[in-house]
Amino acid sequence: MKPCRGAVAGAIALLAVLQFLASPPARSEYGDVLINKRSEKEGMRPVVFPHWFHRIRFRCKVCHNELGFKMRAGGNDVLMVDIIEGKFCGMCHNGQIAWSPENCDLCHSGKPGLQTRIFGSHQTGGPGRW
Amino acid sequence: MLGVTVTSGNVFSQERSWLPLNKDNVHDPMSPALRLLQQPGEALSKLPADTAGNQVRWVEALESGAINPRTNVLPETKVNVLDLDNWLNTSGSMPVVKFPHRQHTLWLDCANCHEHLFKSKAGANKLSMLQILNGEQCGVCHGAVSFPLTECSRCHNTTFEEYRREYLRAQEAKK
Numbered sequence A: 001m002k003p004c005r006g007a008v009a010g011a012i013a014l015l016a017v018l019q020f021l022a023s024p025p026a027r028s029e030y031g032d033v034l035i036n037k038r039s040e041k042e043g044m045r046p047v048v049f050p051h052w053f054h055r056i057r058f059r060c061k062v063c064h065n066e067l068g069f070k071m072r073a074g075g076n077d078v079l080m081v082d083i084i085e086g087k088f089c090g091m092c093h094n095g096q097i098a099w100s101p102e103n104c105d106l107c108h109s110g111k112p113g114l115q116t117r118i119f120g121s122h123q124t125g126g127p128g129r130w
Numbered sequence B: 001m002l003g004v005t006v007t008s009g010n011v012f013s014q015e016r017s018w019l020p021l022n023k024d025n026v027h028d029p030m031s032p033a034l035r036l037l038q039q040p041g042e043a044l045s046k047l048p049a050d051t052a053g054n055q056v057r058w059v060e061a062l063e064s065g066a067i068n069p070r071t072n073v074l075p076e077t078k079v080n081v082l083d084l085d086n087w088l089n090t091s092g093s094m095p096v097v098k099f100p101h102r103q104h105t106l107w108l109d110c111a112n113c114h115e116h117l118f119k120s121k122a123g124a125n126k127l128s129m130l131q132i133l134n135g136e137q138c139g140v141c142h143g144a145v146s147f148p149l150t151e152c153s154r155c156h157n158t159t160f161e162e163y164r165r166e167y168l169r170a171q172e173a174k175k
Helices: A002-022 A051-057 A060-066 A080-084 B002-012 B040-044 B058-063 B101-107 B129-133 B160-174
Strands: A033-035 A047-049 B085-088 B097-100
Touching: A051 B040, B058 B101, B097 B101
Parallel strands: none
Antiparallel strands: A033 A047, B085 B097
């Protein structure tokens, strides 16, 4: 019984190490959203949206009420054409309040291969459904 | 009492640190943006300290004037703030929840929660920790952008005795 238990523990430890090596943990800042609904298919890096940066400058209600962003990672269908026309991000990212949409790389700065999600860090692994 | 708790939390909290963007495994270290984007530590280290989430007390940051984020971008938008406390979980085994509308509406508009997440009528909502932990109800924000669900006592913040005293005082005032 004893050696069997040791073997199981060893196998679990080995699997944990392998998983760690295969995918280094994503440790983005709490509340960062990775958006990759279309970016990579269209040949761009995915978008990283940092909540912490934006909420220093705007209250939640600006984007989630005035601009109409749903409060669910991946719940918004935002096309570049919308942004250029001044909708969603384009309400501010227009060269007036914030950088304009031709600065592609500043938003499309995520690591290729990541799926759309929100990140929880620092003591939490993030909520269940996101 | 609350002041003491907040202060001691800061005194005993560890030195805060934030990962630089090129080390977070979410930003592409090859992206030219990393030379230009603000680092979390640069902005967040100046704000009131917390031990969870962004390691920032966001409501305190607002109220102390450390930050003054815009309330609207459209001039015609009506900015709503409501100063009303609600009692929740008044018969559970955990302490009672005193839910403050004021702190929530400093950040959010009524329409962000009502009526699709919560009905406006007191007592009409069936809250469940299972749903909250699963990213529904309060968990739409708490555990994602506002303080995480590891901080039980920030919501379950009132003993039943304190709740009963305040409830009776409010009933008395109505007479």
